[in-house]
Amino acid sequence: MKRIAESTVRRLSLYLSFLEGIERQGQTTISSDDLARLGGTTSAQVRKDLSLFGSFGKRGLGYAVPELSEKLREILGLGKEWKVCIVGAGKIGAALARYRGFAERGFHVAGVYDVDEAKIGKRWENLTVRSIADLEKDASKLEYDIAVVATPAENTPAVVRQVVRAGIKAILNFAPIQLSVPADVTVRNVNMAMELEGLSFALSNRGD
Amino acid sequence: MKRIAESTVRRLSLYLSFLEGIERQGQTTISSDDLARLGGTTSAQVRKDLSLFGSFGKRGLGYAVPELSEKLREILGLGKEWKVCIVGAGKIGAALARYRGFAERGFHVAGVYDVDEAKIGKRWENLTVRSIADLEKDASKLEYDIAVVATPAENTPAVVRQVVRAGIKAILNFAPIQLSVPADVTVRNVNMAMELEGLSFALSNRGD
DNA sequence: CTTAGTTTGTGAACTTATTCACAAGCCTTC
């Protein structure tokens, strides 16, 4: 399969969320043009994105909503339940552990870890915070697929080394630093400072 | 000034964070090549990004660290303090209100709002949760620059209409939906579901 | 003062991503 751009994957994810809404409203069919309008893009873009994976539409009619959303779930790998661990039991980690959105979309939070002795052993929802030192051992049993890293910047490189050592191949990083990981580990960054600075830039340069 | 790509702005933001680290370590000069290595890009990319705004380096020598970081702060509009309000006093809103990173980078959280009667009036850090109905009135006095929207998906469109009505021109959106706003309002989205699905896709398609 | 060693700034080349545009296919109606 040819390489798929990250921007394409983001759009697929977006289309899926629209389709789920539309499905709930009982609409059974949708055109690329309607999907494009919802997502702020063009119909050609929608069709091109989908055509990378096959032909799912009917000419003259559009796409069958349940069929297409099933197809997208399959493409995005949402058929299986992914096992997630949260590393870093601070404010962000806490918010994430309680976030309903994970489970809703098939991401099962199966463990929480921290370096801080004071936090280890505390209960969080239905989980107990464990020592990061146990991660590698736990991972061999629990087979985590994804690590959500929400540690202070200074601890993060060491934490990430442990995550990599535990054999986890996907990281969602909330720390405001650039991770360095082997090529077979996929990283996505959520960096609030960067987003805010993007807004700051936009506000400063309006009308240029 | 010519249009600057979002990807460029993200990189500038990244360079700035590296420069701040380097500055603290006392290094006074840095080459585009070093910056590139830190950011996982190429030296040509770094130079091209910077050259969009001027010539800040010295040939044969590189960039003066304090000078360049000052220049980047200026470009990104970080010279002034931006006034931020958080809309949505739920879990994410709470985590954000307590997040130190805002203030550190010149983003002053000056208000928290919610629709929920039960939450209005509660104290959060040094702020009191106010009714979203007050936003427009408050905005005329407080002159919010940025609204951080962290409301449940179903309330978000209405909330965003109020934010727009209050004259706020920049929104950081945490709700998992696509906002529709006038062209002069800049939106950045932070969508965890989308990031997780990106990782899910990557995990499902390794080695293709 | 000249040479050797760096590193920038930037057109040009290349690569990637988006948009255009239209033939092919499907549905409905008569």
Place this chain on the structure above:
DNA sequence: GAAGGCTTGTGAATAAGTTCACAAACTAAG
């Protein structure tokens, strides 16, 4: 079952973004 009205799927054209490659400019050393 033929005609009209849509909408897909996709090559071709365009636009956007990245990398190449090199002259120009600076430092340090002799």
